[in-house]
Amino acid sequence: MSALRVRVALSLAVLLTLSLAPASVAAQADVVTTLSEAESGDTAISGWQIQSSAQLASAGEEISQPRYDGSRWYRAGPRSTVLAGLVQNGRYPNLFHGTNLRDNVNRADFQVPWWYRTEFHVRDRSPNTVLKIPGVISRGEVFLNGTRLGDVVGVYNAREFDISALVKPGRNALAIKVAPADPKKDFAISWIDWAQPAPDNNMGLFRDVEIARGGAVSLAGSYVHTKLALPGLESAEVKAFAEVRNNTNAPQTVLLQGEVASRRISQPVRLNAGETRTVAFAPETLRNPRVWWPYQYGEQPLYRLDLTARVNGRASDHTETKFGIRDVxxxxxxxxxxxxxxxxxxxxxxxxxxxxxxxxxxxxxxxxxxxxxxxxxxxxxxxxxxxxxxxxxxxxxxxxxxxxxxxxxxxxxxxxxxxxxxxxxxxxxxxxxxxxxxxxxxxxxxxxxxxxxxxxxxxxxxxxxxxxxxxxxxxxxxxxxxxxxxxxxxxxxxxxxxxxxKMEGPYDWVPPNYWYGNQLGAAFGFGGELSAGHSIPALDTVKGMLNATEQEQLWREPATPQFHTGRGNEPFNNLYLFSNALAQRYGTPTSLPDYVDKAQLANYEQVRAQFEANARRMNAERPATGFIYWMLNNAWPSLNWHLYSYDLNPAGAYFGAKKANEPVHIQYSYDDRSVVVAGQSPKKADRLTATAEVYTIDGKLAHSQTKSGISVSLPGVAEVFTLPEVPNLSATYFVRLKLTDAHGKDVSRNTYWLSSKPDVPDWANSDWYYTPVSQFADLKGLAALPKASVDVRARSFGDRTTVTIRNTSTSIIPAAQLTLRKADGSQLLPVTWSDNYVALWPGESVTVQASHQPTRRPTVEVNGINVAPQRLTAAE
Missing domain, CATH: 3.20.20.80 (Glycosidases)
Incomplete structure (x- = not known):
């Protein structure tokens, strides 16, 4: 942004430390700033004052007068919907816990318009002062210094107002009357069935309002087109564009000068009075350009376009932007x-x-x-x-x-x-x-x-x-x-x-082998949105988001609607399909912790299977070209559709995805028992050795096979071998895979808990959101595993913690979960682990690392479906 452009916004740091009390008369000075000459640079105004129109008798012409008495108004940040502003001011505390969003919010607050108001100080007049409003939910009437400027309609429908004649030296006041929003009738934001809707339907402003002050000619925008020489990428053509506007009622000659990718560019332009024109510069050719890649494929270098518009030798406006060189x-x-x-x-x-x-x-x-x-x-x-x-x-x-x-x-x-x-x-x-x-x-x-x-x-x-x-x-x-x-x-x-x-589902629970089918949402083609639906957060998160009644209903009454699912409409307002499958496959839960432990295993296997099936079929006859997991995250604490919970707590779904998407990954196929190596990066991997072992639930080795000399051209898939049908397996059994390099170093490890009685999808009776099963897999043997003991060692330094965990028992541990906690017992979040939910055979140990915010000696906690909980404080 130009030094001539001033943002009517708080810095993000200031935004996070605003007072929670309604603004007092003395505090009004905090929402006044100075817009001065270009040399003064950017200046931030400290946000808005907001108030319900039901509390006011004044019209916009009065409210937008400088020094209007706003002592009973609330202070809010520069990007704040009405409800966000009230939460910021303590009006609605703890809004995301239990049913508070439904029971503790007065929806009448949002059935009337609300006013946004701020003041700014100007030392000098400018012949070109423009008010930029990026959109309003749902619409806003705009007033400045007692004059109505017009309307802004729609959340993304940006509008500019020339306020040169209205802005005066000294105090100025801006007011916006925001109308209530209805996503069915307004160009607003809807949460569809993702979440309970915000009670105010997000009415207000959530992007920066800006004031731009420029000279006779302004730069309304700039952009760059790039064209790579394919396939060698040895050169790139870079072409800059500038949108130039004459702000005067007379013709102007402007000289555009600057740099694109460190190449000097210059061009004179003659503009008629009031004309806006897009100017194209001559293309520049870069040799051996630094190419922007998706992160697994290379680096993400950025270039700059820097432009100045000069009139009569003086800078009239300036703009700069970043861009990347890539071809899509x-x-x-x-x-x-x-x-x-x-x-x-x-x-x-x-x-x-x-x-x-x-x-x-x-x-x-x-x-x-x-x-x-x-x-x-x-x-x-x-x-x-x-x-x-x-x-x-x-x-x-x-x-x-x-x-x-x-x-x-x-x-x-x-x-x-x-x-x-x-x-x-x-x-x-x-x-x-x-x-x-x-x-x-x-x-x-x-x-x-x-x-x-x-x-x-x-x-x-x-x-x-x-x-x-x-x-x-x-x-x-x-x-x-x-x-x-x-x-x-x-x-x-x-x-x-x-x-x-395609968008044919599923959106609710399906078994892992569903993704290896050949219809609906199975792994082929491109899927616009699909997943196995509900994701149960870790126990800390469940207890933090649900009240006591909801916690009981979660594991005892799966058909009971849960407030923290969709927006209360079927079929996503309850967890019956997920919880019924959980009980049928893993055994009836005996407590909330038991329900959550089993749910993590179910989420892990579901998510891993979806990503693995798509990886295996990336080069199939009808290839899986891509899919969007529905969803990545949630708008608030939720029991469905996420890979990590709202409080950024990674659990079973997260680590199922992380395991499946290893750069070089060994995996088992649910449809035909084949073992393949899938690669997701451009680096070739060869001289690999794969080992597969099949174990009964009590730990007896039933089958083993190995293959060496495996090579995979990445991204790609290498067929390894197919496991035979092993006779006399227990109802629940394990398949353990290991991939090592030429030096015997582990490249990938993967453990599956499977059943000799597999899930059977009932494809013929599929609905738009799920496919039922005519038979559930029997994984109840996991709940009957003897409790395992572990030895844990941990060392922490700054933002890194290293944990070594060893299975000291004679029982297999299918998924040991590691958690870091602060001194007060709360979880240390966000955190990334090199691995988690790790499988450990008797006597085996594994070392993993966690990255987190700097913390002295966090507590390491280990638990799992058959792991006796253990805690220790990390050494330094």
């Missing part, structure tokens, strides 16, 4: 399935569906931790359905090499053509949708992490809507693929044709 193609393969090719390499998408915070709060450290979790699990992509994040999110994705698939959401105003979504669009709605697309494409166009935009979710838009959106993409110089939808619903509508992306 998305098309349909010979089977009609969506595929993505990055820098000439076809990459299997292994992604998760993103959920923003339910109150849309800006939490940069939390987002950073979640993207690091994404990498740690071996995922390479994130889909954002309608929850298009703030700029920091995209910057982090660029840095971490995580591919992004943003797009609009289903089942509300954004998809009125479904017949069951929001209100059918009226003529006035089309410009709002078009403006929203235009604004978001501008935000996203320079980010190398963004590899496509999905203009539909559950159904492809009709032809007129597609053409409207494509026209907006053209206006902003969009160079990435545009995908019709995440679903095949709606058919191959022109001009984009088929989405090539």
């Amino acid at each position: 193609v998305s098309n349909l393969n010979a089977k009609g399935d969506r595929q993505f090719i990055v820098n000439g390499k076809q990459i299997q998408i292994r992604g998760g569906g993103w959920a923003s915070d339910l109150l849309l709060r800006t939490q940069p450290e939390r987002v950073d931790a979640q993207l690091r979790y994404t990498r740690d699990m071996g995922l390479n992509a994130i889909r954002l359905e309608g929850k298009l994040e703030t700029p920091e999110f995209y910057e982090l994705a660029d840095r971490y090499g995580i591919m992004l698939l943003p797009g609009w959401e289903c089942c509300d105003k954004w998809e009125p053509w479904t017949g069951w979504g929001g209100d059918e669009w009226k003529p006035e709605d089309y410009p709002i949708a078009a403006g929203s697309l235009n604004a978001q494409a501008r935000l996203l166009r320079n980010h190398p992490s963004v590899i496509a935009f999905l203009i539909g979710s559950d159904i492809s838009p009709p032809e007129n809507v597609q053409r409207m959106y494509l026209a907006e993409f053209d206006k902003v110089g969009w160079a990435n693929p545009v995908v019709p939808a995440a679903s095949l619903n709606g058919g191959p509508q022109p001009p984009l044709g088929s989405s090539g992306s």
Whole structure:
């Protein structure tokens, strides 16, 4: 951002330390700042004051006057929905625990408009002062210094107001009257069936409002197109573009100067009065460019475009942006399935569906931790359905090499053509949708992490809507693929044709061998969203999110609706399918801890199987080109659809994904007992040795086989061997796999708990959200395993803890869980482990490492379905 542009926003550090009390008269000075000459640089205003219109008799013309008495208003951050502001002020404490969100919030608070107000001080006039509002949920009336400027309609429909004539030296006041939101009727944000909706429907502002002050000519935006020489990547063509605006009523000659990728560029431009034009610079050729790759495939270097607009030799405006050099193609393969090719390499998408915070709060450290979790699990992509994040999110994705698939959401105003979504669009709605697309494409166009935009979710838009959106993409110089939808619903509508992306479920429990089938959501083609549904968090998290009654119902009454599932509607408002399968397969739970322990094993095997099946079939006759695990995370504490819980506690699902997505991974196939090695990185692996062992539940070795000289071209799959049908196995048994390199060093280890009575999916009776089974696997032998004892040694230094755990018993441990705790007993989170939920045979030991925030001597806890809990304090 230019030094001439001033953000009406708090710094994120200040945002986190705002007072929780309503603003006093004395505190009003805290929301006033100074916008001075260009040399003063950027200045941040300390947020907003908010108040319900039900508490006010004043109109906007009065509220937007400087020195208006806001002593009874609440203070809120620069990005704050109404409810987030009230939570910040202590109005609604502990909102995410139990049923507080339902029982302790007065919904009448949000049936009336709310006012946002702030003041700023200007030392001097500027001939070009622009107010930029990135969108309002659901709509806002904007007032400045007693004058009504106009309306902003829609969460993503950015609008600019020229306020040059209204801004005066001294105090100025800005006020926005925000209307209540209804996702069925407004271009707002909906939580669909992901979570209980925020009681205010997220009404308010969740992105920065900005004031830009410039000279006679301003730079409204800039972007870069890159073209790689494929396949060798020995050169790249880099072409810069600048959107230049003449802010005067007379013609202007402007000299555009700057650098793109450290290459000097310059171009004079003659603009008519009031004209805005996109200027293209001559392309620059870079030899041996530093190429941006998804993180498993290489580095993530970023280049800079830096531009200054000069009029009569003086700087009139300046802009800078970062970009990456990479090439992305998305098309349909010979089977009609969506595929993505990055820098000439076809990459299997292994992604998760993103959920923003339910109150849309800006939490940069939390987002950073979640993207690091994404990498740690071996995922390479994130889909954002309608929850298009703030700029920091995209910057982090660029840095971490995580591919992004943003797009609009289903089942509300954004998809009125479904017949069951929001209100059918009226003529006035089309410009709002078009403006929203235009604004978001501008935000996203320079980010190398963004590899496509999905203009539909559950159904492809009709032809007129597609053409409207494509026209907006053209206006902003969009160079990435545009995908019709995440679903095949709606058919191959022109001009984009088929989405090539299936959305046939499942969304609820299915057995691990489901993913090895040949229909519906099984591992083939491209899956826009699918998973086995409910994910039970770790015990600490369950106790922290559910009240005592809910905890009892969770394990005793699985058919009872749980508030912390979907939004209260069937079929996702209870855990019957998951809990019934858990009891049938693992045995009836005897307590809440027993339920959670068994659930972790179930989540581990379900998630591992989904990722492994897709990995095995990446080069099949009908290849698995990618899928979006539904979901990566949750908007609030939840019992379904996540790989890690809201409090960032990784549990069974997380480590099932992490195990399956190892760079070089040995795995067992549920359909035909084959053992394969799957690779997810571009480095070749050879001279590998695979060993498979089959054990009965009491630890007797029933079969063993080994193969050496294995080589896998990565990414790819190498067939190793097929295990025979071993006779006389116990009902529950183990398959243990090990892959070593030429020096005997472990490359991958993997343990399966299986049944001689397998799950049998009943495909013929599948519903849109799950496939029932006609027979459940018998894994009850795990609950009957004798208790195992372990010896634990741990050493911690700063942000690293190393733990060695040894099985000192004669019993197999299928999954030993390691937890770190602070001195007060709470969990040390976020944390990444080199491995967890580890299998240990009698006498065996394993050493793992944990990375975390610097902490002195954390406590290490070990437990599991048959592990006697043990704690010790790490040595230094």
